[in-house]
Amino acid sequence: MFRAESIYKSYGKKQILTDVSLSVTKGTCLGLLGLNGSGKSTLLNILAGCIRADAGRCYFENGKGKIAFLPQENPLIEELTCMDNIRLWYRGKRKDIFHEKNKTLFTALGVDAFINERVKNLSGGMKKRLSLAITMMEEPDLLLLDEPLAALDLLCKNGILTFLKKWLTEGGSIILATHETAALDICTDIYSLHNGIVTPVFTGKQGTRPCREQEYMDILLQKQENSYVYPTDQNRF
Amino acid sequence: MFIRLIRTDFKRIRYLLLPLFLCTAVLGASFAALAAFTEKVIYQDSSPEPVRVGVVMSIDSEYGKLAYHFVTEMESYQNTCEFVTLESEEAGREMLQKEQLQAVIVVPDNILSDIIDGTNTPVTVLYREDGSLETYAANEVFVSTSSMLGTSQAAIYTALKLGRNLELSPDLQARVNTEVNTLFFNYVLTRTALFDKTEVHATGLYPVRDFYIAAGFLLLLSMLGILFLSLLKNNAAAYIKKLKLSGISAVQAGISQWLTITATLYGIYLLLYTVAVIVSSAVSTHFLSFHTMALPAGLPVCACIALITVLIGKIPVSQAAASMILLIVVFLLAYTGGCLVPEALLPAFLKPVCTYSPYYHMIQLLCNSMF
DSSP: OEEEEEEEEEETTEEEEEEEEEEEOTTOEEEEEEOTTSSHHHHHHHHHTSSOOSEEEEEETTSOOOEEEEOSSOOOOTTSBHHHHHHHHOOSOGGGTTSHHHHHHHHHHTGGGGTTSBGGGSOHHHHHHHHHHHHHTTOOSEEEEESTTTTOOHHHHHHHHHHHHHHHHTTOEEEEEOSOTGGGGGOSEEEEEETTEEEEEEEOOTTOOOOSHHHHHHHHTTOSOTTOOOOSSSSOO | OHHHHHHHHHHHHHTTHHHHHHHHHHHHHHHHHHHHTHHHHTSOOOOOOOEEEEEEOOOSSHHHHHHHHHHHHOHHHHHHEEEEEESOHHHHHHHHHTTSOSEEEEOOTTHHHHHHHTOOOOOEEEEOSSOOHHHHHHHHHHHHHHHHHHHHHHHHHHHHHHHHHTTOOHHHHHHHHHHHHHHIIIIIGGGOOOSOOOOOBTTBTSOHHHHHHHHHHHHHHHHHHHHHHHHHHOOOHHHHHHHHHTTOOHHHHHHHHHHHHHHHHHHHHHHHHHHHHHHHHHSTTOOOOOOTTHHHHHHHHHHHHHHHHHHHHTSSSOHHHHHHHHHHHHHHHHHHTTSSSOGGGSOTTTHHHHTTSHHHHHHHHHHHHHO
16 A cells, blocks of 8 residues: 655745645545645646655555656657657666567557557557556556546547456556546545645545536535445446 | 767768768868968968069179079079079169169179179169169168178288288198188178068968968868758757656756767768868978878867857747857957968957967868868
8 A cells, every 4th residue: 555644845935735645555546626726736747756745745555656647748868750759758777678468568558569660650649558567567566646537539538447457356456636527437445635625525436426417516626525425327527 | 868869860960961972072162262362362472572673793703603693593692683694784674764674783794703802893783763662672782792792802911911921831822822812702602691581471371372271171070060950959948858867967968969970070070170181282382281190180070060060050039040159159260260361460459368269279270281
């Protein structure tokens, strides 16, 4: 289990995160909802180790675990081919780059179809899938995703969600920050982040998510009761 | 990871090779043309014309030939005068009037024998009325030479007189006479090089063209830095973040870029140098000969240019702004380092800071190794 406890972060006088605590276990996905500028990306950056928190700590309960972070922007070098990008981030030996695990990964995300293309010639969805493949090559225990479905078409969204769902069933853990309600399909826990404070919206089983626009707005603004549980199949927007 | 990063940076450079070669070709041709005509474009061709001097003397006699030979072979005269032999003093005066000559020397036939005998025989020198600076300089040479010859003549005469006063035998006196005359010919006349010719260039130890060939290499490599800014600037924040998460700090990423740019610039330098040497050997002017030391000398130069490029690339501005900054910095460093205008011609307030510019040391290194 991964835990983050009492995280504080401020930029100058502006308090971004106040006493943020959360935890994820194997096979669970924690969704972070919040308005723009609410501190979701800052929190993910702190959890990934990109920026330092003013206070608080993050740790795996068993003492070891690997975190992989996929920022909102793709970490790709545009002028190079997908293969060159993969080679840069692959930590194993060059000859092992196409071992069984990676092959499966590339096939599952459909990266193998355009692996020799130059990144700048790819669509947004292809780039996102490539970025995810590169991130997943690290074989993480916890995956941090910042807006993984932003600006993607429905087909691409479904492809990525299917992949992530499968990975969760294999024992992975995810914390994802999103504005996409579709992404909440894979979440087992949903937290909202407002004015630097994280509030659990619900902890339940996968597939539970807010169903009406007003309810979603309520979550973002933390107007709802914390025990609020949303039905899954009604009036989806 | 660091090695993989360097390898990746090299791969990125691969896509810059075409524009790099094109820029090198265009800039190289421009700078080569500029360097070839620098002396005429930047500096006026102001080599002083030699003073045309007419010499009236009989060169039929043995002594006359000898005297003419000695005078015209004197370095002082060779460097300042162009001698024209004249048949008579009248012909010399006529040419002076027509401004075809600036001076005429009328040398008596018996000048050398008179010197040997101790007879004071004057040499007449005629000048044009509108004497120029060159005429004045020539006069100074004549006066100095006459003075020296006069002193020598006195010394010879003293030696001969001494022989007579000591009542040496006629054979011995004849021997002293011969010895003294030999000494006079061998040691006095050959030491009348009053004016040594030394070429002084505004560009220091190196001729203007050589200096600007080296400067051309330097400026070309510096300007190629603009193309490398895409490698330094076109990096998504997420890429830098991921590098950090992989244990690569900004400094390490900078070192990788510096190594990559240095190696690429050095490759271009070697190529450019080889092409320049081949072209030079093919044309008649031979402006650049191959020197082994020029090969390693390019490495520190490329490393320094790459460092300047990387440091400017780290300034958090857009690529266009960084290109402008790089151009301005290169221009300022090259100017203060005496690379555009030689150190000697820099304004007085810049001369003390000249040696602090890396371009000063780079141009010296290139000049030393290339020429």
